[in-house]
Amino acid sequence: MAESIPGTARSTRQRGEILTILRETEDFKTAQQLFADLRQQGSKIGLTTVYRNLQALADAGEADTMRLPNGEQLYRLCGQGRHHHHLVCRNCGRTIDIEGPAVEKWTERVADEHGFTDVSHTLEIFGTCATCAAESR
Numbered sequence: 338m339a340e341s342i343p344g345t346a347r348s349t350r351q352r353g354e355i356l357t358i359l360r361e362t363e364d365f366k367t368a369q370q371l372f373a374d375l376r377q378q379g380s381k382i383g384l385t386t387v388y389r390n391l392q393a394l395a396d397a398g399e400a401d402t403m404r405l406p407n408g409e410q411l412y413r414l415c416g417q418g419r420h421h422h423h424l425v426c427r428n429c430g431r432t433i434d435i436e437g438p439a440v441e442k443w444t445e446r447v448a449d450e451h452g453f454t455d456v457s458h459t460l461e462i463f464g465t466c467a468t469c470a471a472e473s474r
Contacts, residue, residue, distance in 0.1 A: 351382045355390045356414075365403055365411035365425075365432055403432075403461050422459070426466035428473075435462075 358374050366374075372387045391412045394400035403411045403423055413432075422440065424433040440460055448456040465473075 349390075351386050352390050352393075354378075354380050354382055355387060355394075359394075359400070359412070359414045363413065363432075364430055365401070365413045367409060367411055371412070403459075406463070423461045425461055425463050426469055427463050428465055428469040431466050431468075 354375055355371065358371055358378075361374075368384065368388050368391055371391070372382070372384045375382050375387065391400060394414075395402045395412065399415055400412050401415050401423070403425065405411065420441075421434045422437050424435050425431070437460060440458075444456060444458050448454070
């Protein structure tokens, strides 16, 4: 059964398959990883369709996106439904949604000082989680 995503085009079977895969994990994944998961489950969906639907999810605010330092884009279903940032482990990829009121105030102040309006931003903080740090000792 196809599912609807607010703010996107009509529902499709492919979109429903992608949403099902995204609901099965809390981790960020690349489009290629999601494509491989879909194929493993017997889906005939194409990689281009995966990319197109992931972008539609992101544009509608239904998916979080994160760009790694190497430029690779990652996706997952949005965990909070409101603006937030991410604390990401470089080793295992564990991601925690965090709020940053100080960052929000700073962003508004800087934008105002320079006459910018309709400002948006993303913030990912990369480090090593406690589990990975303990394993490396």
